[in-house]
Amino acid sequence: MHGGRDGRPELTPRQGRRHDPGRPQPGHQVQGPDVRGSALRLRSHIDDQRPWLVRDRLLPLRAAPRAPPQQGRQGQRSGAPGRIARCHRRRRLAEIVLVVKKLGLAAVTTCLVFLAAEVALRLLLPLQVDVPHLRVYPQGFYTWYPGARFTYHNLAGVIPSSAEIRINDDGLRGGPIPASGPEDQLRVLVLGDSFTAGVQLPEAEIFTTRLGEQLQQSRSGGVVVMNAGFNGAGTAQQVHYLIYRGLDLEPDIVVLQATDNDLDDNLAQSGLSLSPDGLTASRRAVDPPVWLASALRVRDWLGNRSLVFYLGYRSIKRLSARVGTPVVAAAYGASGAAATSSEGDAGARLFAALAGEIVDAANDVGAPVVLFSIPDALHLSAEGERSAAAWRLLQERLRASSASRHDRVDVREALLAAQGRGEQAYLAGDGHLGPPGHRAVADVLGGAILALAGAREPVAQGARAQVARQAALARLRRPRDVRPPREIPTRLEGNGVEQQGGG
Structure with a gap:
């Protein structure tokens, strides 16, 4: 395994995934005082690999750094901006669903109040009071x-x-x-x-x-x-x-x-x-x-x-x-x-x-x-x-x-x-x-x-x-x-006299 251009560990054909000396490997037992150091290195590694996630909170899309796309195992290109956009769409959809639920609850409440008032008026008012x-x-x-x-x-x-x-x-x-x-x-x-x-x-x-x-x-x-x-x-x-x-x-x-x-x-x-x-x-x-x-x-x-x-x-x-x-x-x-x-x-x-x-x-x-x-x-x-x-x-x-x-x-x-x-x-x-x-x-x-x-x-x-x-x-x-026809001035030829005529 050799270091990449950006200093990150590269994948070797035999390993099939990144290798980090500071990251615990499967089956590796960390003992003694190295446990704390390994945990810190693991957290640092996660923050380095996913810079758009900080303490489990999603940063705005503009603030998210554009990480260079990585080459997956099957040759597919994957990057952070696509995942950020999907997260934003999910959050926006959740907000819309919440607003719809609130409006529906308000409509149901209004209908129930309206129905209760209708029943009360029908029971309390005299029979002579009716719709027209x-x-x-x-x-x-x-x-x-x-x-x-x-x-x-x-x-x-x-x-x-x-x-x-x-x-x-x-x-x-x-x-x-x-x-x-x-x-x-x-x-x-x-x-x-x-x-x-x-x-x-x-x-x-x-x-x-x-x-x-x-x-x-x-x-x-x-x-x-x-x-x-x-x-x-x-x-x-x-x-x-x-x-x-x-x-x-x-x-x-x-x-x-x-x-x-x-x-x-x-x-x-x-x-x-x-x-x-x-x-x-x-x-x-x-x-x-x-x-x-x-x-x-x-x-x-x-x-x-x-x-x-x-x-x-x-x-x-x-x-x-x-x-x-x-x-x-x-x-x-x-x-x-x-x-x-x-x-x-x-x-x-x-x-x-x-x-x-x-x-x-x-x-x-x-x-x-x-x-x-x-x-x-x-x-x-x-x-x-x-x-x-x-x-x-x-x-x-x-x-x-x-x-x-x-x-x-x-x-x-x-x-x-x-x-x-x-x-x-x-x-x-x-x-x-x-x-x-x-x-x-x-x-x-x-x-x-x-x-x-x-x-x-x-x-x-x-x-x-x-x-x-x-x-x-x-x-x-x-x-x-009934509007009368608009009158416009017309000049008679030869004598210079103006006359009002229909337009």
């Missing part, structure tokens, strides 16, 4: 959550105490809506609020179900009555629903149900407003962002299943809401100031414009409109001044169009007659219609619908609904959303 069971669309309107099944619990003392609610795939209360059938089939779409939805009562007792039964008995063809009533919906919500969803249901007759509180509810929304140019829509209502539909779908999926998410989201929205003026313009007089009389009431004028737009959109597909209002129990005996002014303005607007096909019916007398017979037209302690009230409304609407059904026009499928939707959206676009 609604689906919001990016244009600003909403429907019931498609396919939902839930139990609606009335206020204490209201009879019945609860009602089972089923929602079809179109987001309307009731069973599945059949596809358009033969020409003699009558399809009636009822637009309304909580009075039309009637979630306080079983489905068989609300006026839309009774109306379908009466029409079926009076006609030879099929009848489909679609209940598009949603809690808290105003006339502005009904305009959006009819344009974006209702026309696709191919109605032959449209029924619009209104209430006195629509005059104020319409002012609170920001999608539709009244300007000197007429009824106009915001940019978001006509052309919403692309991402908004997906975000609302995810939010509604969680909010209609988790009471914790719904209450937390609603609390955050209320805290972050800024106090501002509702986006609505009042009636403009000659001087541009809002009028103060009942004829110039902003809510009355806005209601007349919104209801008129519903009539126009329905007439565009050949469907006449039946208009009626359900008064609350306090104003059953006499119509309020604001409500009377709103309907008077609507009649003036509709008379201006000779092609408008509509009919207004009054259910007040029928409700008063039910009350006079000792029947409970309104639910005690709730204010919505009771079973006798729903029967009275169905009787009045049935006669008006049968009168219009004989003179209705056949509704064109598909293309005509799309044309009517585009026409309605064109009427609702704000003037500022």
